[in-house]
Amino acid sequence: MRFRHADTIWSAHPQLTAGVLYADGVDDRADTGPRAAAHTERAAARLAGAPEGEFPEITAWRRTFSGLGLRPTQYRCAAESLLRRLRKEGGLPRIHPVVDLCNAISVAHAVPVAALDADRIAAPLLEVRPARGEEVYTAFDGTTEHPAPGEVTFVDSAGRAHARRWTHRQSGWSAVGPDTRRVLVVTEAMHDGGERTVRALLKTVAEELAAHWPVVTSDAVLTAGAPEFAFGG
Numbered sequence: 001m002r003f004r005h006a007d008t009i010w011s012a013h014p015q016l017t018a019g020v021l022y023a024d025g026v027d028d029r030a031d032t033g034p035r036a037a038a039h040t041e042r043a044a045a046r047l048a049g050a051p052e053g054e055f056p057e058i059t060a061w062r063r064t065f066s067g068l069g070l071r072p073t074q075y076r077c078a079a080e081s082l083l084r085r086l087r088k089e090g091g092l093p094r095i096h097p098v099v100d101l102c103n104a105i106s107v108a109h110a111v112p113v114a115a116l117d118a119d120r121i122a123a124p125l126l127e128v129r130p131a132r133g134e135e136v137y138t139a140f141d142g143t144t145e146h147p148a149p150g151e152v153t154f155v156d157s158a159g160r161a162h163a164r165r166w167t168h169r170q171s172g173w174s175a176v177g178p179d180t181r182r183v184l185v186v187t188e189a190m191h192d193g194g195e196r197t198v199r200a201l202l203k204t205v206a207e208e209l210a211a212h213w214p215v216v217t218s219d220a221v222l223t224a225g226a227p228e229f230a231f232g233g
Contacts, residue, residue, distance in 0.1 A: 001121065001232040003184065006129035009152065010224035013064065017194035018128075019202045021185040021219035022118065022231035023209050028178045030212040032097040036104035039204075043086055043107035052083035057110035057197065060190035061167065068152065070165060077167040078112040096176050098183055101208050109201045111189045112167035114154075118182035118232060120174040122158035126184070128166070129155060137161035140172035154186075184231065195221065 003020055010016065052058050058080045062072035076084070082103055086092055092103050099115055106113035131147035135155050138144055145164070147153045152166040162171040167188060176183060185205055189197050202219045209215045220229045 001118070001123050001126070002228055002230050003126045003186070004128070004228040005222065006127055007224075007227075008130060009128055010227060013190070014224070015060070015190050015192075015194070017189045017198045018222040019187045019198035019219065020222060020229045020231075021202050021205055021217060022182070022229075023185070023206075023213075023215045023217045024182045024232075025215040026098050026181060026183055026209065026213050028096055028180070030097045032101045032208070032212055033094070035208060035211065036092075036100045039101075039104035039108040040086065040092060043083060043104075043110070044090075046110075047083065047087045052080055052087060052110070055083075055110045057189065057191045057194075058083070060192075060194075061112070064190050065165070065168075068166070070168075075165050075168045078114070078169070079106050079110055079167075082107050083110065096178075096180075097212065098176050098180070098209070101212075102185060102205065105201060105204050105208065106187075109187075109197050109204075111187055111191075111194075111197055111201065113201070113205075114163070114167070114170055114186045115176050116154075116162060116170070116174040116184045116186070117176050117180040118184045119180070121162065121184065122156040122160060124157055126154055126156045126162070128152065131155070131161065135159050135161040137164055138171050138173040140175065142172065182232065 061077040133149040154162040
């Protein structure tokens with residue numbers, strides 16, 4: 001199985017830094033709450049000094065969304081939505097041990113982190129690219145949608161879209177759930193210094209997964225010159 005960003009994404013967004021991590025051996029029985037809380041507390045401390053809309057990581061994604069013709073206060077990247085919820089409600093929802101960790105690490109670094117069930121992705125390719133209009137996206141309530149032509153999404157080899165509006169919303173089809181054993185974690189940054197953030201985030205995700213499960217992991221930072229990551233054997 002392969003993951004990549006299309007050449008058109010790299011050429012249109014040269015500031016992009018992408019990181020990807022594959023892990024085999026997770027389940028829904030570990031208690032990740034205490035360690036997730038430590039990352040959430042780091043984010044809360046930062047929010048005490050300024051709202052998320054002033055974070056350079058978030059303003060960079062707002063500029064990206066504006067450049068794509070999206071209203072950034074209507075369609076927020078996932079990290080901004082989580083930070084906003086943390087600031088308003090004082091915490092994040094408990095969903096699944098892996099998702100809870102990834103959400104907490106996302107707010108701590110203020111960049112989007114997607115966790116997908118690798119067994120729900122059709123081989124051999126998952127590609128971040130503009131939609132053509134025929135891709136099928138499954139929402140969390142089970143309804144289906146078709147991303148508009150030109151909308152950036154994650155598309156697998158079966159033509160299934162695993163996101164809407166790039167980093168705005170994931171798909172219910174590949175959401176991590178009780179039966180998930182293999183996960184693909186993707187993080188994307190647009191701000192200056194994004195490579196440092198992405199490398200640190202990948203290291204943290206790998207360490208946290210290994211602290212809770214006997215996982216086998218592999219990861220990479222992707223660039224326009226090295227845009228592809230092979231995973232899953």
